[in-house]
Every structure is written in C-alpha cells, then in structure tokens.
C-alpha cells in the first residue's frame with residue numbers, strides 16, 4: 181500500500197526551478213511549466229545535441245563558432261537545423277533580456293562585473309516517436325533554450341588554481357559530438373566530486389583526451405599544447421580562441437598526442453570551457469603541478485592567457501556595439 185501522506189510531503193520537482201522564462205518549440209514559457217512528451221527521443225535515448233554559450237552583459241560570446249559547432253553536431257545526428265543563426269540569436273537575446281535580475285546597460289562589462297553575465301543553454305532532440313533505436317525520418321526536432329546566471333570560478337580558484345584527479349576515459353568514441361547522451365561525462369565528473377576536486381582529467385590508454393566538461397592544456401617550456409581535434413575530444417570553442425591568443429601573444433602552440441608522462445611533468449596545466457574560461461590546475465592526484473618554486477601555483481602562461489581572454493571578451497563586446 182502506498183503511504184499517501186509520505187507522497188504528499190515530497191515537494192513538486194518544479195518547485196526548485198528558478199522563476200525564469202525558457203523557449204520550447206516556438207513558445208516562451210516559465211521554465212517550471214515547460215513540458216515535453218515522455219516519448220521524446222532526447223528523454224528515451226539521449227538522442228540530441230546541445231550548446232552552452234556565454235553571454236557577457238547581453239553580448240553572445242563567439243556565437244558564430246557555437247552555431248557552427250551546433251551544425252556539425254546536428255549533421256552527425258542527421259538532424260536538419262530547424263532555425264537559422266539569426267533566429268537562434270534572437271531567441272537567446274530575448275531570454276537574456278527577460279532573465280531575472282538582468283539590467284539593460286549600454287556600458288561594457290568588465291571582469292569584475294558579472295551580474296549581467298548569463299549562460300545560454302540550447303538543446304535539440306530528434307523529436308517524438310514510439311521507441312525504436314533506428315533514426316525515424318521526418319520527425320520535428322524538439323527545440324529548447326534557457327538562460328541561467330553564469331557561475332564563474334571563484335576569486336580563490338583564480339588565485340590558487342584548482343585540484344584535479346585523473347581517470348581512464350571510459351566514454352564512447354564520438355566525443356566530438358556535443359551530444360546530450362552524457363552518462364559517461366556524468367560518471368567522469370562524479371569521480372572528481374567524490375574526491376573533492378574540480379575536474380576529472382581523462383586518458384585514453386597513455387594519452388590525454390580531455391576533462392569531464394572541459395578541455396585540457398599542458399604547458400611545457402613556454403609552449404601550450406592540446407590534444408588533436410579528432411573524434412576523441414570535444415572541440416571546445418576555446419580551442420580556436422586559445423590558438424589565436426597564443427599567436428597574438430607570441431606563445432608557441434601545438435596540437436598533438438600528449439602522453440600521461442608529459443601531463444604529470446608539465447610546467448602548467450590549464451582547463452578551458454565556457455564558464456571556466458581558462459583555469460589553472462595546480463594539483464593533480466594530490467601532487468603539485470609544476471616544478472621547483474613555482475610548483476602548486478598558477479603559472480605565467482596561465483596569467484597571460486587569462487588576461488588575453490578578458491581582452492577578447494571586451495573586444496567582442498565593443499565590436500558588436502559598433503556593428
């Protein structure tokens with residue numbers, strides 16, 4: 181018999197959701213009221229893709245690159261993009277304008293003023309159909325977008341760096357698709373949560389791939405190195421940005437296979453993602469990263485790339501204002 185009083189004491193799941201609007205299949209609706217079919221293939225199979233776009237003071241950062249990656253992911257799933265980039269942009273800007281606490285301002289943002297920074301989440305699934313693994317043709321994709329406050333790393337994480345742990349990369353071999361099938365990433369990320377660390381840095385055999393939700397960079401003798409852009413890693417939007425920033429700053433940059441030993445003996449290790457931007461890893465599996473006096477502290481290449489990143493944010497905002 182069911183104990184109905186116990187059931188009634190469980191709060192509605194939607195009660196914990198923020199009071200913010202979202203976009204679902206052509207309509208703006210409060211996030212807590214948005215509903216999709218239980219037969220949505222995103223729910224049944226994780227048959228969908230997503231994007232996470234940072235927006236600084238109402239300016240979508242690297243939006244063209246995010247749209248290009250969305251198209252690449254959709255092409256892999258053989259789903260036609262139902263919206264053009266301008267339509268995606270218009271929806272994102274509308275959600276930002278209506279997000280709780282957002283203040284319209286003509287001024288540029290700076291690294292210290294994050295109250296107007298937002299994270300746009302875009303998700304498409306193949307759509308609704310009776311359960312069958314094969315891809316049914318002609319479905320109408322489910323389109324969802326929401327806008328959340330951006331949780332940037334804390335001042336302490338910036339000044340001290342973060343701890344990471346290593347693990348085998350047990351995910352699938354199509355990591356280049358930004359797929360909503362994320363159980364491998366969920367397991368990987370939980371390894372670091374259980375260890376009290378910020379991220380899980382993963383290896384395929386002897387070689388570095390990436391972290392659960394970030395790309396990983398290794399610095400040796402002043403050179404920034406990352407794994408090749410292949411099917412074993414997600415090409416973060418920061419891949420291109422870090423390469424550009426290195427070029428402008430005269431920092432050597434190379435993409436190639438990086439062995440476990442090279443990671444363990446690196447001068448610096450960095451994470452990159454939409455929210456982490458670039459973040460120094462100062463401890464790996466409990467041992468300080470780096471050598472000599474500099475060990476366990478954020479390094480000089482991190483400092484230069486972080487400064488360049490803040491400049492890139494400012495520059496894109498001012499370009500958009502002029503456009």
Ligand SMILES: Cc1ncc(COP(=O)(O)O)c(C=O)c1O
Pocket residue numbers: 232365390391392393394395413414415416417418419452453454455
């Ligand atoms: C597995 C994985 N790699 C890399 C990244 C970094 O990608 P981006 O720089 O586009 O945020 C992410 C971001 O979520 C990720 O999930």
